Amino acid sequence: MILKVKNISNIGGEVKAPPSKSYSHRAVILASLAKGTSKLYDMLFSEDTLASIRVCKALGAQINKKDGYLEVIGTNGRLHNSCDGPIDLANSGTTLRLMTSVSALSDNEVILTGDESLKTRPMGLLMDALKPLGVETESLNGDDKAPILIKPGYLGGETNIMGNVSSQFISSILISAPLSKCGVNLYVLPEFKSKPYVYMTWDIMRKFGIRSVKAYYLKHDSCNQEHQSCRIDEFKIKKQEYIACDYTVEGDYSSASYLLALIAINGGSARVKNLFRTSKQGDKFILDILQRMGATIVRGDDYVEITSKGNLKAIDVDLSNAPDLLITVAVLAAMAEGTTNITGVAHARVKETDRIDTTCRELEKLGCCLEEHEDGMSITGGVSSGVVDSHGDHRLAMAFSLIGLKHDIKITNGEIFDVSFPDFIETMAKLGFELELV
Ligand SMILES: O=C(O)C1=C[C@@H](OP(=O)(O)O)[C@@H](O)[C@H](O)C1
Numbered sequence: 001m002i003l004k005v006k007n008i009s010n011i012g013g014e015v016k017a018p019p020s021k022s023y024s025h026r027a028v029i030l031a032s033l034a035k036g037t038s039k040l041y042d043m044l045f046s047e048d049t050l051a052s053i054r055v056c057k058a059l060g061a062q063i064n065k066k067d068g069y070l071e072v073i074g075t076n077g078r079l080h081n082s083c084d085g086p087i088d089l090a091n092s093g094t095t096l097r098l099m100t101s102v103s104a105l106s107d108n109e110v111i112l113t114g115d116e117s118l119k120t121r122p123m124g125l126l127m128d129a130l131k132p133l134g135v136e137t138e139s140l141n142g143d144d145k146a147p148i149l150i151k152p153g154y155l156g157g158e159t160n161i162m163g164n165v166s167s168q169f170i171s172s173i174l175i176s177a178p179l180s181k182c183g184v185n186l187y188v189l190p191e192f193k194s195k196p197y198v199y200m201t202w203d204i205m206r207k208f209g210i211r212s213v214k215a216y217y218l219k220h221d222s223c224n225q226e227h228q229s230c231r232i233d234e235f236k237i238k239k240q241e242y243i244a245c246d247y248t249v250e251g252d253y254s255s256a257s258y259l260l261a262l263i264a265i266n267g268g269s270a271r272v273k274n275l276f277r278t279s280k281q282g283d284k285f286i287l288d289i290l291q292r293m294g295a296t297i298v299r300g301d302d303y304v305e306i307t308s309k310g311n312l313k314a315i316d317v318d319l320s321n322a323p324d325l326l327i328t329v330a331v332l333a334a335m336a337e338g339t340t341n342i343t344g345v346a347h348a349r350v351k352e353t354d355r356i357d358t359t360c361r362e363l364e365k366l367g368c369c370l371e372e373h374e375d376g377m378s379i380t381g382g383v384s385s386g387v388v389d390s391h392g393d394h395r396l397a398m399a400f401s402l403i404g405l406k407h408d409i410k411i412t413n414g415e416i417f418d419v420s421f422p423d424f425i426e427t428m429a430k431l432g433f434e435l436e437l438v
């Protein structure tokens with residue numbers, strides 16, 4: 001379907017940010033591993049988080065939608081796969097990565113697969129890191145990608161992994177480690193990208209009763225001690241139980257980036273509720289970015305206010321820790337005065353699409369002047385009307401729709417926002433930006 005602008009009127013107002021996708025995945029997975037019954041409030045029900053609910057049910061958790069919350073009757077770590085064939089995780093990289101280690105806690109084999117995009121996501125480093133922990137996995141197409149067969153038996157012990165491809169591998173081992181036979185010592189070798197997602201993992205593990213986790217920085221012997229990037233991170237997780245709890249999912253800064261960018265580009269002001277000042281989400285970084293580009297940001301305890309005159313200026317920005325902001329920032333750059341340099345996001349090439357490539361190709365279709373780099377891009381402000389394609393990437397569809405504020409733009413395969421932000425059209429409409437799917 002084509003996503004396009006229907007009407008624009010009085011941009012601004014007040015909206016609630018949708019629930020965090022990352023915390024929703026983690027909440028249902030941890031509640032499924034826990035002893036007892038959890039109540040999960042304000043869960044995100046998007047295509048991706050539904051994949052996590054589906055696999056947790058297949059492995060034995062009882063999950064029921066109640067009035068106002070999701071009830072999860074946990075397994076106390078005793079998983080059994082009731083699914084005969086592969087479990088379909090659709091487009092969700094987080095579910096595939098987190099559940100690869102968790103599936104090894106099942107007393108029978110599990111096969112995880114997904115759509116054509118998910119089958120391109122790298123898995124080799126995680127599979128290799130699980131081996132020393134006694135976990136046997138097999139890529140059924142022999143390409144280190146899904147479908148992945150995971151065999152039962154999770155001993156634990158010591159392992160290491162490179163941190164430069166996906167932090168989801170590290171979150172995966174951390175989440176499963178307390179239920180291994182003897183606990184896990186995990187060494188993360190530099191560079192460690194997307195690190196805030198691991199802080200989020202650790203944050204919610206504590207809410208579900210995990211106490212015995214220690215994290216250290218170690219210096220690599222052969223490295224120059226002065227050099228920050230030579231630091232190795234070590235996590236020590238003892239064997240222990242997850243305990244059920246009542247948990248409310250906070251708002252999502254990545255989804256909110258589209259709401260805030262709308263005001264920044266157009267001009268006007270808005271309040272976005274459900275965004276917490278103390279959040280561990282790395283994508284909070286969007287607030288600094290918008291401020292540096294010329295918007296005014298006021299941070300409340302549980303909301304953000306933005307005011308903009310609509311005249312944005314270019315910046316230099318390193319997105320190593322906030323790769324999901326890439327396409328939002330690229331669109332802001334295309335609508336700003338001057339040349340914005342985006343660096344640090346080579347790992348955005350292995351997401352739903354190669355986001356550096358797809359973003360550059362689609363911006364070029366709109367006449368944008370840019371240079372593509374291995375780990376980012378330089379974008380000089382200035383675009384015109386045109387037709388672009390989402391390539392089946394939810395973030396591309398949502399971010400590019402904002403260009404519709406100033407130019408006639410149509411996005412083919414535009415319905416894909418359901419992956420992370422099912423109420424995208426309704427929420428944008430509340431701010432006066434009416435989109436439609438035709
Ligand atoms: O753990 C998570 O919830 C996520 C981690 C990030 O991936 P990488 O660690 O692969 O960058 C991010 O891009 C993804 O949308 C969600």
Ligand SMILES: C=C(OP(=O)(O)O)C(=O)O
Nearest residue numbers: 091092093094324351352
């Ligand atoms: C990369 C993303 O998600 P995932 O890795 O879960 O597919 C995303 O939401 O932008």
